[in-house]
Amino acid sequence: MTHLIPKLGNVEAVHMTNSTPAAAPVLDIRDLRVQFATRDGAVPAVVGLSLTVAAGEIVGLVGESGCGKSTTALATMRLLPPYARITGQIRVDDLDLVPLSEGEMRRIRGERVAMIFQDALAALDPTMTVGRQIMEPLTIHLGMSGNAAQQRAIELLDLVGIPSPASRMRQHPHEFSGGMRQRVMIATALACNPHLLLADEPTTALDVTVQRQILNLLLGLRAEMGAGIVLITHDVGVVGEICDRVVVMYAGREVESGPTEAVFTQPRHPYTHGLLGSTLDATQDRDTPLRAIPGLPPDLAHLPAGCVFAPRCPLATEVCRQQEPPLVQVAPGQQSACWHWQEVAA
Amino acid sequence: MTPPPTDFLRVQGLKTYYPGPARSALPWGGHLQVKAVDGVDFTIPRGTTLGLVGESGSGKSTVGRSVLQLVKPTSGQVLFEGQDLCTLPARQLRPLRQRMQIIFQDPYASLDPRQTVGFTVGEPLLIHKLATKSELAARVAALCEMVGLNPDLTNRYPHEFSGGQRQRVGIARALATSPELIIADEPISALDVSIQAQVLNLLRELQTRLHLTYLFISHDLRAVRYVSDAVAVMYLGKIVETAPTPMIFANPQHPYTQALLQSVPRPRWAGGAAPIELKGEIPSPLNPPPGCAFASRCPLVTERCRRETPPLIPMRAQPEQQVACFVTNPPD
Numbered sequence A: 001m002t003h004l005i006p007k008l009g010n011v012e013a014v015h016m017t018n019s020t021p022a023a024a025p026v027l028d029i030r031d032l033r034v035q036f037a038t039r040d041g042a043v044p045a046v047v048g049l050s051l052t053v054a055a056g057e058i059v060g061l062v063g064e065s066g067c068g069k070s071t072t073a074l075a076t077m078r079l080l081p082p083y084a085r086i087t088g089q090i091r092v093d094d095l096d097l098v099p100l101s102e103g104e105m106r107r108i109r110g111e112r113v114a115m116i117f118q119d120a121l122a123a124l125d126p127t128m129t130v131g132r133q134i135m136e137p138l139t140i141h142l143g144m145s146g147n148a149a150q151q152r153a154i155e156l157l158d159l160v161g162i163p164s165p166a167s168r169m170r171q172h173p174h175e176f177s178g179g180m181r182q183r184v185m186i187a188t189a190l191a192c193n194p195h196l197l198l199a200d201e202p203t204t205a206l207d208v209t210v211q212r213q214i215l216n217l218l219l220g221l222r223a224e225m226g227a228g229i230v231l232i233t234h235d236v237g238v239v240g241e242i243c244d245r246v247v248v249m250y251a252g253r254e255v256e257s258g259p260t261e262a263v264f265t266q267p268r269h270p271y272t273h274g275l276l277g278s279t280l281d282a283t284q285d286r287d288t289p290l291r292a293i294p295g296l297p298p299d300l301a302h303l304p305a306g307c308v309f310a311p312r313c314p315l316a317t318e319v320c321r322q323q324e325p326p327l328v329q330v331a332p333g334q335q336s337a338c339w340h341w342q343e344v345a346a
Numbered sequence B: 001m002t003p004p005p006t007d008f009l010r011v012q013g014l015k016t017y018y019p020g021p022a023r024s025a026l027p028w029g030g031h032l033q034v035k036a037v038d039g040v041d042f043t044i045p046r047g048t049t050l051g052l053v054g055e056s057g058s059g060k061s062t063v064g065r066s067v068l069q070l071v072k073p074t075s076g077q078v079l080f081e082g083q084d085l086c087t088l089p090a091r092q093l094r095p096l097r098q099r100m101q102i103i104f105q106d107p108y109a110s111l112d113p114r115q116t117v118g119f120t121v122g123e124p125l126l127i128h129k130l131a132t133k134s135e136l137a138a139r140v141a142a143l144c145e146m147v148g149l150n151p152d153l154t155n156r157y158p159h160e161f162s163g164g165q166r167q168r169v170g171i172a173r174a175l176a177t178s179p180e181l182i183i184a185d186e187p188i189s190a191l192d193v194s195i196q197a198q199v200l201n202l203l204r205e206l207q208t209r210l211h212l213t214y215l216f217i218s219h220d221l222r223a224v225r226y227v228s229d230a231v232a233v234m235y236l237g238k239i240v241e242t243a244p245t246p247m248i249f250a251n252p253q254h255p256y257t258q259a260l261l262q263s264v265p266r267p268r269w270a271g272g273a274a275p276i277e278l279k280g281e282i283p284s285p286l287n288p289p290p291g292c293a294f295a296s297r298c299p300l301v302t303e304r305c306r307r308e309t310p311p312l313i314p315m316r317a318q319p320e321q322q323v324a325c326f327v328t329n330p331p332d
């Protein structure tokens, strides 16, 4: 059980695509709603989101900063603050997590479901050595002895590319660089071979050579363990490289989803189109300003009627400003919530 | 020796070491040393941008913090308009601080959790007496809008913000005092591409308008290419290659730079050569190898690389490009 995580450098895995997406879902989210009670009233951070991830599938979750990606993952871990109200269903392996008590969740977290948090410094305990933090899930969930857990923790640090792992175990998080902390969190998340991994910006603080090792590690986890992975990232290149499907969110809602290649080469929502259009490419000319989606991100506490994207949308018409567009199928496996999806040119 | 007037910021022989982990689990073993920055030189002319890229843990943030004296360098000089900040008494350093700002890599840890984000953004204006109380709200709103943050959110606290929203609070705060030098440590890593574009455009526009100078630290090579006039690549505490931006992207010479440029993720269907994965141990600053630090992962490694440290020297064909590699830029 403890040596199942594949070694780094699993190059064949890079080009493996998932051939049996029909497998039973490890994650099945239905009509998820999350509201934060704040001084300015209720902030609806996630609104009617549905999302499934099959065993062995990697699903990308992308969208504007503040659109509810981390909130969705944190709701699944049941780690939102008490003033967050969650409704809907979050099934992991046939078990609905929404009604579970904190005590029951503690047994599931880190074992069945693990998360790589976006903010490593906030997620790691500043008073505990890095070594103890990685050993903790191993002793709690796998019942390993102190010695075995220590050996395993050193292995895990080595696996995520931290040099001198045995000495580094004795340091505290603030003595690590940004990317090293991120890798410590990845090591903690992988420790117990979870069925479902929620990876929130797992590689943003890493140089691309180490990023590649981490991506291969994720591909290995799915290929050899059949884990399902939700990958939250702003890096469109990473999504295009390793995600089977992608879900695009805006203002707490799914606005488009489908097979990655279809969505990225034939987007059917103006927001997706704008997002892809602002992606920097290697040929970007230094003297032309980059394209950005005009307008400000929406204030969730005061959303417009109709389509939430309408105030910034180049295609918006009267119907958009009055009625919220439903999600409709626009191609096999691809959905879009836009009244004018047919006019969105690739 | 007074440096020529174009040298707005000049860093020479910079070394910054941290006390490292205990040598062993036993309390009397003493501590290892982390040679985070181990002899770095660069110059940033006023009004230009130096992009600093490199391995995670190679010392980029430490360089940034050392320039601003947020960590005391072990040795070397940081010359800001010719004055060495490392030896300047605190009293004389303070007025210079207003002219230099940092955007921290870790947006959450660098924001005060007990203050509203509006306060955080506006605080430098009050500290340096650059705005009156009555002007403050309007200035804060304008700064927020500049970085794509909804000004209606300014009475909220950092924990109510998403990762990217916090990062923009840090950027707005850094811009508040209109500094001349900005150390931007991964300023766009938590932002979606549309807001990235907006922030990069803003940085470029401010530079043209106000002649700002940037040290831009990032793992995003496309962004570095877009904003930087010159690029320096770090590996294990040292610069291994530096050149004007077009040159280094068109013709990378150090094998690590080459690996970086070839590892950028791209969609499966885009075609092109398969990305390469470097094999071999990543070296440790606790126990730096003799010889070239990249030797353990380098596809071109020779015997000499494992014994001697290659010097950072100009290429014969184009001296603006400096490379530390025995194979691609042999010293003799």
Ligand SMILES: Nc1ncnc2c1ncn2[C@@H]1O[C@H](COP(=O)(O)OP(=O)(O)OP(=O)(O)O)[C@@H](O)[C@H]1O
Residues within 6 Å of the ligand: A036, A038, A043, A045, A063, A064, A065, A066, A067, A068, A069, A070, A071, A072, A081, A118, A300, B159, B160, B161, B162, B163, B164, B165, B190, B192
């Ligand atoms: N604890 C909280 N209290 C109140 N509002 C919150 C809280 N956490 C998040 N929010 C709000 O909910 C929305 C969604 O936040 P979330 O962190 O899920 O965004 P995200 O998609 O992960 O963005 P990013 O890409 O910037 O990390 C944001 O508008 C944010 O301001």
Ligand SMILES: Nc1ncnc2c1ncn2[C@@H]1O[C@H](COP(=O)(O)OP(=O)(O)OP(=O)(O)O)[C@@H](O)[C@H]1O
Residues within 6 Å of the ligand: A174, A175, A176, A177, A178, A179, A180, A205, A206, A207, B018, B019, B020, B034, B035, B036, B054, B055, B056, B057, B058, B059, B060, B061, B062, B063, B105, B285
């Ligand atoms: N406060 C500290 N105390 C001890 N060691 C530290 C401290 N800060 C950084 N280090 C060490 O210094 C080295 C360089 O860290 P630094 O944060 O400068 O790297 P970096 O290039 O910014 O990396 P990243 O790209 O991951 O952010 C690392 O080995 C790190 O462990």
Ligand code: SF4
Residues within 6 Å of the ligand: A269, A270, A271, A307, A308, A309, A310, A311, A313, A314, A315, A316, A317, A320, A321, A325, A337, A338, A339, A340, A341
């Ligand atoms: S429904 Fe209308 S406003 Fe919304 S995205 Fe489509 S075209 Fe734009």
Ligand SMILES: [Mg+2]
Residues within 6 Å of the ligand: A069, A070, A071, A118, A200, B162, B163, B164
């Ligand atoms: Mg987030």
Ligand SMILES: [Mg+2]
Residues within 6 Å of the ligand: A177, A178, A179, B060, B061, B062, B105, B185
């Ligand atoms: Mg750093």
